Amino acid sequence: xxxxxxxxxxxxxxxxxxxxxxxxxxxxxxxxxxxxxxxxxxxxxxxxxxxxxxxxxxxxxxxxxxxxxxxxxxxxxxxxxxxxxxxxxxxxxxxxxxxxxxxxxxxxxxxxxxxxxxxxxxxxxxxxxxxxxxxxxxxxxxxxxxxxxxxxxxxxxxxxxxxxxxxxxxxxxxxxxxxxxxxxxxxxxxxxxxxxxxxxxxxxxxxxxxxxxxxxxxxxxxxxxxxxxxxxxxxxxxxxxxxxxxxxxxxxxxxxxxxxxxxxxxxxxxxxxxxxxxxxxxxxxxxxx
Amino acid sequence: xxxxxxxxxxxxxxxxxxxxxxxxxxxxxxxxxxxxxxxxxxxxxxxxxxxxxxxxxxxxxxxxxxxxxxxxxxxxxxxxxxxxxxxxxxxxxxxxxxxxxxxxxxxxxxxxxxxxxxxxxxxxxxxxxxxxxxxxxxxxxxxxxxxxxxxxxxxxxxxxxxxxxxxxxxxxxxxxxxxxxxxxxxxxxxxxxxxxxxxxxxxxxxxxxxxxxxxxxxxxxxxxxxxxxxxxxxxxxxxxxxxxxxxxxxxxxxxxxxxxxxxxxxxxxxxxxxxxxx
Numbered sequence: 001x002x003x004x005x006x007x008x009x010x011x012x013x014x015x016x017x018x019x020x021x022x023x024x025x026x027x028x029x030x031x032x033x034x035x036x037x038x039x040x041x042x043x044x045x046x047x048x049x050x051x052x053x054x055x056x057x058x059x060x061x062x063x064x065x066x067x068x069x070x071x072x073x074x075x076x077x078x079x080x081x082x083x084x085x086x087x088x089x090x091x092x093x094x095x096x097x098x099x100x101x102x103x104x105x106x107x108x109x110x111x112x113x114x115x116x117x118x119x120x121x122x123x124x125x126x127x128x129x130x131x132x133x134x135x136x137x138x139x140x141x142x143x144x145x146x147x148x149x150x151x152x153x154x155x156x157x158x159x160x161x162x163x164x165x166x167x168x169x170x171x172x173x174x175x176x177x178x179x180x181x182x183x184x185x186x187x188x189x190x191x192x193x194x195x196x197x198x199x200x201x202x203x204x205x206x207x208x209x210x211x212x213x214x215x216x217x218x219x220x221x222x223x224x225x226x227x228x229x230x231x232x233x234x235x236x237x238x239x240x241x242x243x244x245x246x247x248x249x250x251x252x253x254x255x256x257x258x259x260x261x262x263x264x265x266x267x268x269x270x271x272x273x274x275x276x277x278x279x280x281x282x283x284x285x286x287x288x289x
Numbered sequence: 290x291x292x293x294x295x296x297x298x299x300x301x302x303x304x305x306x307x308x309x310x311x312x313x314x315x316x317x318x319x320x321x322x323x324x325x326x327x328x329x330x331x332x333x334x335x336x337x338x339x340x341x342x343x344x345x346x347x348x349x350x351x352x353x354x355x356x357x358x359x360x361x362x363x364x365x366x367x368x369x370x371x372x373x374x375x376x377x378x379x380x381x382x383x384x385x386x387x388x389x390x391x392x393x394x395x396x397x398x399x400x401x402x403x404x405x406x407x408x409x410x411x412x413x414x415x416x417x418x419x420x421x422x423x424x425x426x427x428x429x430x431x432x433x434x435x436x437x438x439x440x441x442x443x444x445x446x447x448x449x450x451x452x453x454x455x456x457x458x459x460x461x462x463x464x465x466x467x468x469x470x471x472x473x474x475x476x477x478x479x480x481x482x483x484x485x486x487x488x489x490x491x492x493x494x495x496x497x498x499x500x501x502x503x504x505x506x507x508x509x510x511x512x513x514x515x516x517x518x519x520x521x522x523x524x525x526x527x528x529x530x531x532x533x534x535x536x537x538x539x540x541x542x543x544x545x546x547x548x549x550x551x552x553x554x555x556x557x558x559x560x561x562x563x564x565x566x567x
Contacts, residue, residue: 183349184375186349187372187373188397189369189396198392202381279382
């Protein structure tokens with residue numbers, strides 16, 4: 001029951017970021033992360049370029065890929081210094097952002113109402129559960145028939161995939177809220193809409209953000225699948241197009257780029273979640289008082 | 290005080306749960322008076338239906354038969370007039386202490402904004418959480434959480450405050466401190482309290498009248514008036530008067546508890562048959 005932390009100024013904004021970064025340098029986390037990546041690259045290098053073991057030697061090795069990636073004059077035409085690399089990243093990012101945003105805007109309210117109202121759930125849940133297990137690849141022909149061009153069907157597929165995840169997680173989030181909060185709110189004289197805004201929404205946030213992290217991953221997954229089948233630009237298209245013309249180095253580069261970009265987007269969702277649920281992060285930070 | 294009309298009246302209330310073919314009576318013909326500005330403690334053997342009594346008093350559940358009156362009018366549903374302080378803390382984890390305390394009045398809009406801030410700050414100070422006004426529940430210790438919960442209830446000025454084993458799960462030391470704190474709180478301001486607990490000593494030291502429930506289906510076994518002098522302190526528990534209350538209530542509770550070992554005459558019989566189990 002110490003009073004520490006009660007007085008004194010908490011750093012904000014950039015200062016807080018610097019403080020956190022400085023703190024994390026004193027933990028093994030960043031070093032282990034670098035060691036992990038280093039070890040993976042080393043294994044990749046040994047199998048592929050040093051010992052040349054079957055079947056690894058069939059794909060371009062790390063030295064080859066990184067050299068190409070950083071080259072001002074890439075052999076296969078794409079690197080950090082060419083414009084089409086960034087166009088592909090941007091096109092994919094834009095599609096994922098639109099799809100993810102649409103899915104969130106539609107999925108979160110749907111999930112909230114489904115968790116909140118038994119009647120509404122009885123209406124909607126069977127439909128959702130029938131459509132949800134259909135793999136996103138099975139939707140591809142339908143999307144192409146429904147929408148013309150490249151952009152709309154791809155965004156449609158990304159939206160669809162992450163919509164199901166978001167709606168389901170949000171619904172489970174509402175159902176996970178402890179009954180005692182509803183009872184307390186009832187005692188304190190909350191009307192139904194008050195309960196919705198003050199208990200249902202904040203109470204399901206932890207689940208919603210778990211769902212959103214999965215859902216942005218799913219959005220990338222379905223986007224790339226769609227881009228590989230029908231596309232003009234984008235990282236998925238880049239992978240498929242380089243494969244078709246045997247530019248394996250570019251293909252691996254696109255794969256790694258996809259991994260990095262995907263990682264950054266889910267980190268952003270995580271950060272947004274932590275920001276909106278500071279009541280939770282602080283609690284974890286302090287441990288049991 | 291005894292001639293003032295009762296704050297709550299429970300008349301012949303019964304409640305059963307379960308499917309039609311295996312309905313189990315949890316409460317049968319329970320009649321009870323909650324006296325104005327007194328603390329009524331309810332004790333009973335474990336599993337006798339104390340929580341159901343709380344749910345009925347608070348309006349979370351409706352009786353199958355019988356009637357519950359609050360200040361002469363039937364209880365129709367949960368409201369701020371029969372406020373419950375819950376077993377496990379039900380503070381909203383996403384709200385700070387201050388936001389939790391002002392939660393009820395803010396939603397109902399029955400206290401003007403400027404007065405609310407004053408009232409909330411003063412009540413938070415009363416429960417000793419001034420420095421933790423802007424902390425989240427998970428940053429508070431168990432005892433602090435219970436005090437915050439008390440503050441959240443008190444600010445609404447309920448007609449009846451129902452405490453459902455409010456100090457359960459606290460360590461012995463904190464529990465004692467909370468009992469003393471609560472005792473003083475009750476003595477400072479006249480308030481009608483119902484205090485449900487499974488701890489007999491806690492009930493005796495806090496209560497004006499002690500309601501002993503029977504085993505399931507629960508009904509009132511006896512109401513004991515506790516005439517220990519006020520202001521009270523925990524040392525009074527070692528007085529001969531308190532001891533006498535305790536012995537008497539213990540006897541009743543023991544008898545009732547034994548009934549749940551169906552077909553077993555006494556505890557020694559039970560132990561014997563237990564030791565001979567296959």
